[in-house]
Amino acid sequence: MKPLMLKDITKKYGDTVVVNNFTADINRSELITIVGPSGCGKTTTLRMIAGFIDPTYGQISLGDRDLVNKKTKKFIEPENREIGMVFQSYAVWPHMDVFKNVSYPLKIRKVNKKELTEKTRRVLKLVHLEKYEKSYVHELSGGQQQRVALARALVMEPDLLLLDEPLSNLDAALRETMRAEIKEIQRKLEVTIINVTHDQTEAMTMSDRVIVMNQGNIVQIGTPEEIYNYPENAFVAKFIGSSNILNCKLLEKEEGRMKIEVLGTSFYVPEKDTNQETGLVSIRPHHVSVSEDSGLDATIVRRLYQGDRIEYYLEVHGETVRIITDTDNDFQIDDEIKIKINKGVWLDE
Numbered sequence: 071m072k073p074l075m076l077k078d079i080t081k082k083y084g085d086t087v088v089v090n091n092f093t094a095d096i097n098r099s100e101l102i103t104i105v106g107p108s109g110c111g112k113t114t115t116l117r118m119i120a121g122f123i124d125p126t127y128g129q130i131s132l133g134d135r136d137l138v139n140k141k142t143k144k145f146i147e148p149e150n151r152e153i154g155m156v157f158q159s160y161a162v163w164p165h166m167d168v169f170k171n172v173s174y175p176l177k178i179r180k181v182n183k184k185e186l187t188e189k190t191r192r193v194l195k196l197v198h199l200e201k202y203e204k205s206y207v208h209e210l211s212g213g214q215q216q217r218v219a220l221a222r223a224l225v226m227e228p229d230l231l232l233l234d235e236p237l238s239n240l241d242a243a244l245r246e247t248m249r250a251e252i253k254e255i256q257r258k259l260e261v262t263i264i265n266v267t268h269d270q271t272e273a274m275t276m277s278d279r280v281i282v283m284n285q286g287n288i289v290q291i292g293t294p295e296e297i298y299n300y301p302e303n304a305f306v307a308k309f310i311g312s313s314n315i316l317n318c319k320l321l322e323k324e325e326g327r328m329k330i331e332v333l334g335t336s337f338y339v340p341e342k343d344t345n346q347e348t349g350l351v352s353i354r355p356h357h358v359s360v361s362e363d364s365g366l367d368a369t370i371v372r373r374l375y376q377g378d379r380i381e382y383y384l385e386v387h388g389e390t391v392r393i394i395t396d397t398d399n400d401f402q403i404d405d406e407i408k409i410k411i412n413k414g415v416w417l418d419e
């Protein structure tokens with residue numbers, strides 16, 4: 071398996087830039103998820119890697135081979151890139167049986183019959199469809215059809231597998247099973263996978279690293295833990311998990327931490343390389359606790375019971391703060407309580 075290098079890939083339609091200087095190095099056998107709101111450029115990025123869209127600028131290479139390089143005018147056709155892709159609309163052929171759907175890429179490459187049968191059966195087994203070889207695709211459930219699309223992308227033993235929201239049409243339970251199956255396939259075949267989604271849970275649970283995009287730009291790349299615990303800006307903090315984003319003031323820097331003022335009180339956050347005096351702080355709802363004795367004065371303005379926990383909207387020092395607590399803390403609207411902020415992250419404005 072080969073590493074993938076994406077350098078300054080940009081796509082413009084007329085004057086509109088839909089993907090802007092996308093740069094990332096993707097390791098062998100890594101599972102990377104690109105996550106971001108609708109229209110941020112995820113599909114366009116994948117299609118440039120696959121070769122269905124020609125970038126306006128930039129360079130993409132797989133191992134030591136350039137797939138596209140705008141400077142040297144190199145462009146390798148999609149069918150010669152050794153990349154498997156499962157599309158957003160997974161595009162299987164309903165009038166063909168499962169075996170024919172999956173073996174199609176081998177057939178057009180004139181692979182001999184014995185090898186074609188062996189390879190097709192191996193990948194059908196991998197996606198747990200060996201019993202459905204002869205079924206027509208229209209007789210299958212949505213989840214089974216998505217597995218047919220996945221098997222068809224895998225049958226060529228690609229160096230790189232691109233998945234464009236392949237789980238979006240599935241119910242929650244099936245989506246979870248498929249996530250685990252895709253992880254298992256990645257491990258077994260050691261294939262590099264780029265997965266696209268706007269589902270943040272999917273991004274967090276499946277990926278070695280996550281790329282967060284907004285309006286054509288990469289806003290952060292990191293492991294799920296890095297992205298969640300150290301969001302670089304308010305967009306990431308709100309898009310990955312939920313967060314209170316509040317104005318704050320930097321009071322002083324000491325070794326490894328910074329004292330900030332927020333909601334009329336002060337507390338410490340991890341040190342950040344900033345030269346701003348005011349900024350924003352991201353505070354996760356479960357990083358605020360209800361305090362018995364001392365703390366910030368807060369009034370309950372909204373109560374959302376969720377079975378295993380309760381979410382409250384509080385008014386604190388003229389601001390709205392969301393918190394999540396266990397069900398022992400059962401308050402009603404207008405109750406006055408005290409809270410403590412346990413953790414937060416500084417964000418530059």
Ligand SMILES: Nc1ncnc2c1ncn2[C@@H]1O[C@H](COP(=O)(O)OP(=O)(O)OP(=O)(O)O)[C@@H](O)[C@H]1O
Pocket residue numbers: 083088106107108109110111112113114115158268
């Ligand atoms: N052929 C085209 N001509 C002009 N604009 C386009 C074209 N294709 C895509 N766009 C625009 O580029 C932007 C990015 O589209 P893209 O399909 O990459 O988004 P996405 O992140 O995959 O969104 P979604 O989550 O909805 O699938 C959108 O604003 C879209 O309207």
Ligand SMILES: [Mg+2]
Pocket residue numbers: 112113114158234
């Ligand atoms: Mg898309």
